[in-house]
Amino acid sequence: MNDKVIICEELTKRFGDFIAVNHISFDVRKGEIFGFLGANGAGKTTAMRILCGLSFPTSGKATVAGFDVYKQQESIKKNIGYMSQKFSLYENLTVVENIEFFGGVYGLSSAEIRRRSDRLVNKLGLTQEARKLVRSLPLGWKQKLAFSVAIFHDPQIVFLDEPTGGVDPITRRQFWDMIYEAAATGITVFVTTHYMDEAEYCNRITVMVDGKVEALDTPGNLKARYQAASMDEVFYQLARGAKRSAD
Amino acid sequence: MKQLLVFIRKEFYHVFRDKRTLLIMFGLPVVQIVLFGFALTSEVKNITLTVIDQARDVNSAQIINKIKSSSYFIVDESALNYDEVTIAFKKGSAKCALIFPNGFGNDLQHTGEAPVQIITDGSDPNMAKTVVNYLTAILTAYQQETSAGGQLPYRIIPEQRMLYNEEGNGSLNFIPGVMALVLMLVCTALTSVAVVREKELGTMEILLVSPFKPLLVLLAKAVPYLALSLANFTLILVMAVFVLDVEIKGSILLLFLVSTLFIIACLSIGLMISNVTNSQQTALLLSMMGMMIPTLIFTGFMFPLENMPWIFRMIANAVPSRWYFLIIKAVMLKGLGFSYIWKEMAVLLGMTLVALSIALKNFKIRLS
Numbered sequence: 001m002n003d004k005v006i007i008c009e010e011l012t013k014r015f016g017d018f019i020a021v022n023h024i025s026f027d028v029r030k031g032e033i034f035g036f037l038g039a040n041g042a043g044k045t046t047a048m049r050i051l052c053g054l055s056f057p058t059s060g061k062a063t064v065a066g067f068d069v070y071k072q073q074e075s076i077k078k079n080i081g082y083m084s085q086k087f088s089l090y091e092n093l094t095v096v097e098n099i100e101f102f103g104g105v106y107g108l109s110s111a112e113i114r115r116r117s118d119r120l121v122n123k124l125g126l127t128q129e130a131r132k133l134v135r136s137l138p139l140g141w142k143q144k145l146a147f148s149v150a151i152f153h154d155p156q157i158v159f160l161d162e163p164t165g166g167v168d169p170i171t172r173r174q175f176w177d178m179i180y181e182a183a184a185t186g187i188t189v190f191v192t193t194h195y196m197d198e199a200e201y202c203n204r205i206t207v208m209v210d211g212k213v214e215a216l217d218t219p220g221n222l223k224a225r226y227q228a229a230s231m232d233e234v235f236y237q238l239a240r241g242a243k244r245s246a247d
Numbered sequence: 248m249k250q251l252l253v254f255i256r257k258e259f260y261h262v263f264r265d266k267r268t269l270l271i272m273f274g275l276p277v278v279q280i281v282l283f284g285f286a287l288t289s290e291v292k293n294i295t296l297t298v299i300d301q302a303r304d305v306n307s308a309q310i311i312n313k314i315k316s317s318s319y320f321i322v323d324e325s326a327l328n329y330d331e332v333t334i335a336f337k338k339g340s341a342k343c344a345l346i347f348p349n350g351f352g353n354d355l356q357h358t359g360e361a362p363v364q365i366i367t368d369g370s371d372p373n374m375a376k377t378v379v380n381y382l383t384a385i386l387t388a389y390q391q392e393t394s395a396g397g398q399l400p401y402r403i404i405p406e407q408r409m410l411y412n413e414e415g416n417g418s419l420n421f422i423p424g425v426m427a428l429v430l431m432l433v434c435t436a437l438t439s440v441a442v443v444r445e446k447e448l449g450t451m452e453i454l455l456v457s458p459f460k461p462l463l464v465l466l467a468k469a470v471p472y473l474a475l476s477l478a479n480f481t482l483i484l485v486m487a488v489f490v491l492d493v494e495i496k497g498s499i500l501l502l503f504l505v506s507t508l509f510i511i512a513c514l515s516i517g518l519m520i521s522n523v524t525n526s527q528q529t530a531l532l533l534s535m536m537g538m539m540i541p542t543l544i545f546t547g548f549m550f551p552l553e554n555m556p557w558i559f560r561m562i563a564n565a566v567p568s569r570w571y572f573l574i575i576k577a578v579m580l581k582g583l584g585f586s587y588i589w590k591e592m593a594v595l596l597g598m599t600l601v602a603l604s605i606a607l608k609n610f611k612i613r614l615s
Contacts, residue, residue: 074458082453084453086452088449090450097260105454106458
């Protein structure tokens with residue numbers, strides 16, 4: 001049980017008559033890269049918002065990092081990191097100021113922030129740019145920095161909501177190297193994506209269709225089961241039956 | 248607590264790096280004070296008065312000389328008849344005219360009574376009224392001088408005296424108005440935009456996912472603008488005293504106290520606006536249109552509230568700047584103390600609490 005950092009049982013969210021998330025159950029193991037796939041409107045974002053403590057489920061059970069999503073949202077928030085599809089740093093703050101701000105919000109001490117921030121800036125090769133406004137960085141670097149900031153406070157789990165939108169293939173590849181690196185240090189990665197080649201990088205994948213979990217397995221097993229050459233085909237076979245489209 | 252400080256520091260970075268906003272914030276009061284103080288004065292001076300003297304006698308000449316010696320009018324005697332005056336009015340080159348009829352002096356000496364005609368341009372009612380007042384005063388004075396004729400010891404001179412503004416300094420009324428307007432605009436517009444900007448950029452989501460308390464987000468957003476608005480208020484006060492020679496009669500401390508209350512009211516309204524919209528443009532438009540126009544119309548510094556129909560007076564009562572304006576006038580210009588303004592302050596406080604609780608309540612709802 002201990003190595004399961006996210007557990008969902010029959011998790012449901014209704015908005016009036018609309019069932020955005022329909023009795024989904026799954027669990028995510030520590031250090032795993034867990035892909036969350038689905039067409040627009042399939043319920044990915046709603047499910048993710050519940051797990052991040054932003055929204056209450058209507059019924060069902062879920063724990064994140066061992067904390068209950070109904071009662072312990074505050075504790076959940078302390079133990080997760082989050083990066084959204086929208087760019088999530090402040091453009092008119094410098095690299096270092098962004099790091100200091102988010103470190104401060106998560107309650108790290110000033111000395112700790114300074115130590116980690118020096119290390120991070122060196123690692124990203126941003127020493128020259130550390131005092132420059134984030135606005136002036138290329139998009140790829142911004143995304144890498146945003147990811148680093150999301151795991152700056154050593155969360156147990158990091159939620160990535162379509163993190164590589166609008167980024168070129170090379171930067172995406174580098175971005176995924178960072179994800180692997182983070183997973184190797186024991187951080188669990190929960191990632192939603194539209195890119196099927198990225199889905200192949202995940203340890204396990206959930207495909208959501210119309211608010212339900214249609215499939216959950218490793219990319220290899222899924223391809224074998226649906227006799228598909230790529231995840232693209234798997235996804236197409238599953239999502240074809242969808243009744244809902246777009247948000 | 249440390250988290251809050253980190254957050255407030257971040258907000259100050261935002262404010263100080265946004266040079267355009269800073270310029271608007273501190274440029275606005277300067278421009279307004281200069282405009283209202285020097286350009287938009289409601290006093291009438293050096294106005295051209297077209298005079299047609301059909302009488303051409305001693306009395307009419309004496310009156311014209313009297314008018315010429317006043318600082319209000321420049322007398323233009325080039326027009327010869329009524330038709331020319333009408334044309335000049337239509338073209339807008341004449342704003343007021345005084346016509347002495349044939350036999351003016353004769354009538355005055357024999358019947359003791361004679362008419363003159365004063366024509367003013369009613370499309371500018373404030374000026375028209377003022378001109379009529381000035382001319383009537385001059386005529387009355389003349390009448391009394393002549394009828395006294397050294398025989399009667401008494402002369403009645405109608406004395407006009409404006410309370411609290413004896414030297415006719417037009418700045419006095421609008422300074423509190425500019426304060427209300429600038430603080431209202433700056434506080435509501437900038438705070439609502441500051442909160443909505445985070446929503447638009449997606450950083451609000453990151454903040455909500457963090458352990459940072461949502462209410463502290465609002466507090467941290469409001470603090471820099473409170474500080475800047477107080478600086479702004481000080482700037483207006485300094486300009487009022489040193490540029491426009493306004494004397495501050497009441498307690499400066501009380502002024503700051505009241506202004507802080509008003510600023511908090513405006514900040515709360517700004518936060519309220521930020522809850523109902525997700526785009527910076529809408530937020531700006533709402534605070535500009537929704538706040539500036541009522542502030543201009545219903546505060547009482549441009550248009551007297553007493554003359555409005557009751558329904559508009561009721562609406563005016565719901566505008567916070569109206570109460571602030573009353574208080575500032577009372578404290579700054581009349582030197583009144585807390586015991587005279589506590590009712591208005593209570594109204595303002597009530598408004599602040601209502602706006603603040605609506606803002607906070609809606610902000611919570613957005614989370615779940």
